[in-house]
Amino acid sequence: MANAAQKKAIDKYRKRLTQRGFKRFEIVALESDRELIRSLARHLAEDGPDAEEARVAVKALVGGEPPKSGGILSALRRSPLVGADLDLSRPREEGRKVDL
DSSP states (O other): OOOHHHHHHHHHHHHHHHHTTOOOOOOOOOGGGHHHHHHHHHHHHTOSHHHHHHHHHHHHHHOSSOOOTTHHHHHHHTSTTTTOOOOOOOOOOOOOOOOO
């Protein structure tokens, strides 16, 4: 357990971070990605042109915006089979007779 002086120092440190625009948060990730995520966070915290380039790359990688609904319908409408007048009906058969 931290003593009063340690708690005070941590509170001051976190207050300074907040004043600089930083926010603490917790994530859940694989242990193998720990150093990667920490180095990315340090890189983004520098807030220079390299950090902006990294932001753009990461946003492009993860998509940035949620997928739009109706994607399957629009893909079907772009299909080369649109307007091909295919006959997709099947003959109705009763099946075979089975003697139990």
